[in-house]
Amino acid sequence: MSGVPEITVRFWAGAQRAAGHAEESLSVATIGELRQVLTAREELSKICGVASFLVDGRQAADTARLDRGAIVDVLPPFAGGAAPNRRLTFGGSR
Numbered sequence: 551m552s553g554v555p556e557i558t559v560r561f562w563a564g565a566q567r568a569a570g571h572a573e574e575s576l577s578v579a580t581i582g583e584l585r586q587v588l589t590a591r592e593e594l595s596k597i598c599g600v601a602s603f604l605v606d607g608r609q610a611a612d613t614a615r616l617d618r619g620a621i622v623d624v625l626p627p628f629a630g631g632a633a634p635n636r637r638l639t640f641g642g643s644r
Contacts, residue, residue, distance in 0.1 A: 554579050555618035559588075565601060565624045568593045581605065582612030584622060601626050 554577045561569045570593070578584045581603045588598040603610050604623040616622070 555616050555620065557584075557616050557618070557620045557622055559584065560621060560623045562623060562625050564626045565594065565597045568597050579616060580612065581610045581614045581616070581622070584616070585612060588624070597626050598624065 556575055556577045558573055558575055560573045561571070566572055569591075576584065576587060578587060584603065585598055589595045602625045603614075604625065605614055605616065605620050607623075610622075
């Protein structure tokens with residue numbers, strides 16, 4: 551696809567088991583588009599619906615645009631990810 555960046559998607563924990571591999575290259579423009587592509591796959595549909603997506607190590611919303619060469623990590627909740635409507639917090643007191 552012209553104009554759509556190629557990215558590397560890395561799968562962790564249950565997402566890796568469901569995908570059947572640790573990583574793959576895809577051409578998508580946003581995290582939302584990536585989520586749609588992955589949830590269209592039966593084996594990944596449930597996991598990617600609740601997974602967090604990190605772009606180059608930072609949590610990203612579905613509206614986040616992707617640059618060529620970006621590395622996107624797919625983290626199921628039990629591997630450090632959270633449902634899309636939950637906010638991740640690190641450190642500090644409870």
